[in-house]
Amino acid sequence: MSIQVKDTSIFYGDFKAVEDVTMSIKPKSVTAFIGPSGCGKSTFLRTLNRMHEVIPGAYVEGKISIHGQDIYGPNVDPVAVRRKVGMVFQRPNPFPTMSIYDNVLAGNKLNSKRIKKSEADSIVESALRGANLWNEVKDRLSKPGMGLSGGQQQRLCIARAIAVQPEVLLMDEPCSALDPISTAAIEDLIHELKSDYTIVIVTHNMQQAARVSDDTGFFNLKAAGQPGHLVEFNPTKQMFTKPDNPDTEAYISGRFG
Amino acid sequence: MSNTDLSNEETKLSHATLPRGAQWLVGVAAVALGGLALVLGMGIVGAAVIGLLGFLIGYPLWALLVENRRSATDKLVTGLVWTAFAVAVIPLIWLVYTVVSRGAATLSPEFLTYSMRSVTGDEQGGLYHALMGTLIVTGIAAVISIPIGIMTAIYLIEYGKGNRLAKTITFLVDVMTGIPSIVAGLFAFALFTLLVGPGTRFGFGGGVALSLLMIPTVVRSTEEMLKLVPDDLREAAYALGVPKWRTITKMVLPTAIGGIVTGVVLSISRVIGETAPLLVASGFNPNLNTSPFEDSPMMTVPVFIYTQLSEATAKGVEYAWGGALVLFILVMVLNLIARIVGTIFAPKTGR
Numbered sequence: 001m002s003i004q005v006k007d008t009s010i011f012y013g014d015f016k017a018v019e020d021v022t023m024s025i026k027p028k029s030v031t032a033f034i035g036p037s038g039c040g041k042s043t044f045l046r047t048l049n050r051m052h053e054v055i056p057g058a059y060v061e062g063k064i065s066i067h068g069q070d071i072y073g074p075n076v077d078p079v080a081v082r083r084k085v086g087m088v089f090q091r092p093n094p095f096p097t098m099s100i101y102d103n104v105l106a107g108n109k110l111n112s113k114r115i116k117k118s119e120a121d122s123i124v125e126s127a128l129r130g131a132n133l134w135n136e137v138k139d140r141l142s143k144p145g146m147g148l149s150g151g152q153q154q155r156l157c158i159a160r161a162i163a164v165q166p167e168v169l170l171m172d173e174p175c176s177a178l179d180p181i182s183t184a185a186i187e188d189l190i191h192e193l194k195s196d197y198t199i200v201i202v203t204h205n206m207q208q209a210a211r212v213s214d215d216t217g218f219f220n221l222k223a224a225g226q227p228g229h230l231v232e233f234n235p236t237k238q239m240f241t242k243p244d245n246p247d248t249e250a251y252i253s254g255r256f257g
Numbered sequence: 258m259s260n261t262d263l264s265n266e267e268t269k270l271s272h273a274t275l276p277r278g279a280q281w282l283v284g285v286a287a288v289a290l291g292g293l294a295l296v297l298g299m300g301i302v303g304a305a306v307i308g309l310l311g312f313l314i315g316y317p318l319w320a321l322l323v324e325n326r327r328s329a330t331d332k333l334v335t336g337l338v339w340t341a342f343a344v345a346v347i348p349l350i351w352l353v354y355t356v357v358s359r360g361a362a363t364l365s366p367e368f369l370t371y372s373m374r375s376v377t378g379d380e381q382g383g384l385y386h387a388l389m390g391t392l393i394v395t396g397i398a399a400v401i402s403i404p405i406g407i408m409t410a411i412y413l414i415e416y417g418k419g420n421r422l423a424k425t426i427t428f429l430v431d432v433m434t435g436i437p438s439i440v441a442g443l444f445a446f447a448l449f450t451l452l453v454g455p456g457t458r459f460g461f462g463g464g465v466a467l468s469l470l471m472i473p474t475v476v477r478s479t480e481e482m483l484k485l486v487p488d489d490l491r492e493a494a495y496a497l498g499v500p501k502w503r504t505i506t507k508m509v510l511p512t513a514i515g516g517i518v519t520g521v522v523l524s525i526s527r528v529i530g531e532t533a534p535l536l537v538a539s540g541f542n543p544n545l546n547t548s549p550f551e552d553s554p555m556m557t558v559p560v561f562i563y564t565q566l567s568e569a570t571a572k573g574v575e576y577a578w579g580g581a582l583v584l585f586i587l588v589m590v591l592n593l594i595a596r597i598v599g600t601i602f603a604p605k606t607g608r
Contacts, residue, residue, distance in 0.1 A: 054492060056418055083498030093489040097511045107497035110507045157493070164497055 002027045003048065003168065003198065008062030009227070010043055012055065017043050019227040021062075023217060030190060030199045032209035032236065035219035035251070040228030041202045042090075042172050044219070048200065049085035049170060050078040066168065083107075086166035090173040092153035094145035094160070101141040103156055104128060107164035123163055131159035132189050151182025158189065162197070169193065171201040175208065187212050206252060210240050218248045275323055280316060287312035309340065353585075360582025363575050369583075373543035373556075384580050386545040387561035390460065391587070393549050394539055394557055395529050397464025398471050403521055405468075406475025413476070414483040415505055433473040441469040442534025449538075453552060460549030463539030463557065467528045474527060478520025482513040515602030522595035526588045532559035558584045 003025040010018040018040035025031045033041040046052040047060050050071065064071050071081050094103045104124045108115055115123070124141070128134040133155040137148070145156055154174060161169060171190075175183040190199060190212045203209050209216055217233040232245045243249045276282075291308025299307065313336045321329035372386035409426065417423025445466035449457040486509050494504040510517070540554030541564060549555060558580050565576040 051492060051496060054495060079498055079500050082496055087496035089489060091489060093493045095490060095508060110494055110499040110503055
């Protein structure tokens with residue numbers, strides 16, 4: 001599933017947060033968004049599965065299409081979009097009332113989908129294996145998800161997201177609350193998931209963007225109070241060796257931002 | 258030379274301290290002072306106040322002389338806080354003690370299982386009819402208030418989010434919290450006078466009156482609990498492709514259920530002892546009446562207490578205390594249930 005974004009601006013009420021983004025995200029690849037805080041990269045990420053609509057007054061102008069379908073079309077159900085485009089958040093957020101097993105099946109359970117026990121078991125096992133968590137939790141699946149460590153909780157959230165079999169996985173700074181070992185585990189996981197999913201990741205860590213991504217988008221603000229915009233979108237290798245835009249080079253080499 | 262002395266003074270980290278157990282010494286002195294006041298012919302209250310003042314002044318003063326200003330302030334404020342605590346708690350303990358000691362003698366199987374039907378003398382009867390009435394009336398109030406209250410709170414938190422309707426509702430709920438309870442009773446009485454006929458007093462009317470008092474508490478407590486569910490969790494559910502209504506029913510409510518149940522039970526125990534609205538809307542009846550929709554008055558425990566007290570016979574007063582104890586136990590049991598339910602449903606951390 002490729003994602004095409006054309007002339008998209010994002011608003012919170014009167015405030016224009018992001019301006020005129022155009023990009024094309026390749027299927028089954030990892031795309032990273034980098035940029036200084038407040039430049040709208042998380043906001044932009046959330047428009048890719050219509051999650052920004054949760055905030056009252058937020059709306060989008062422009063066209064975002066996934067697999068050729070405009071996700072902001074008049075007859076499009078945001079719930080259907082989110083079933084195809086999963087999301088992992090900055091802070092791990094397993095459901096506190098549910099066990100590890102139920103957390104992985106949350107997408108099915110909350111939608112009251114009836115599935116056979118054997119089928120449920122196989123979904124849980126494959127999702128947890130997919131998230132590299134199976135070996136650590138297989139003996140305590142009925143324990144609460146909140147009892148895991150931060151890194152394990154984040155991998156549980158990834159397992160939960162892939163258990164509903166989305167085609168795109170959005171990750172909003174998934175490692176910012178984690179230690180280097182858990183971060184490495186998740187980066188390895190992103191490499192593995194790439195063969196099945198289109199992954200879009202927001203990160204503050206440029207080394208991480210360089211390590212995991214195939215393409216990178218650099219967002220920036222023209223000035224304080226101005227909307228954020230996409231400065232450059234290129235293959236990661238080119239971005240980190242000979243970027244087109246001098247601002248990108250300045251940001252990557254740490255001279256500002 | 259004096260300069261070095263001063264800097265020595267400033268850098269000193271220790272100071273003289275009061276002997277250990279100083280507060281007990283001062284305490285004994287204060288009690289002695291109070292005793293002296295008692296001997297000199299002051300009342301027991303006056304003596305207690307004198308003794309307390311003696312402690313509150315003497316202890317900080319000693320600390321000021323021996324230690325320093327900060328320590329003296331500390332001891333003064335600590336003393337004042339403990340005094341405030343005692344002033345708040347002593348009436349409570351006293352009340353519990355009085356109700357239990359005076360009501361316990363009346364509490365008997367007969368008292369709990371007989372009504373006041375055809376009781377003329379001072380020997381028989383009980384509050385069975387009132388107990389049943391209270392359970393029925395409160396039950397009706399709960400059945401009306403809990404769904405309305407919880408659904409209102411869900412609208413306010415999940416859908417309203419500060420729009421004009423939600424603000425208006427919040428304002429009205431706040432106003433409702435302040436309704437004097439007798440006004441709620443008069444409203445229910447007037448309502449059923451219009452709907453059914455003049456002078457209608459029956460159990461359902463009492464339930465309606467109590468529900469007017471209960472709804473705002475349920476709304477408020479449920480609102481607070483729903484606010485405690487982090488938005489992160491709602492977003493996590495949306496991101497899994499879960500519609501909003503399922504997110505609310507299957508994730509938000511189960512996460513908050515412990516607190517909601519506690520709030521609901523506490524709101525029941527708030528209205529269960531209401532007297533004025535039931536006097537007006539539910540009325541008096543010496544007989545057992547278990548049909549709330551029939552046009553005949555239904556007795557309740559608070560009204561039973563009121564009636565027995567106004568009989569002003571020795572037995573009547575005894576019954577009033579017995580009724581008070583029964584009501585007290587009812588509320589205690591409800592609070593206990595609230596606590597247990599709250600712990601059972603609390604999200605588990607597994608640590």
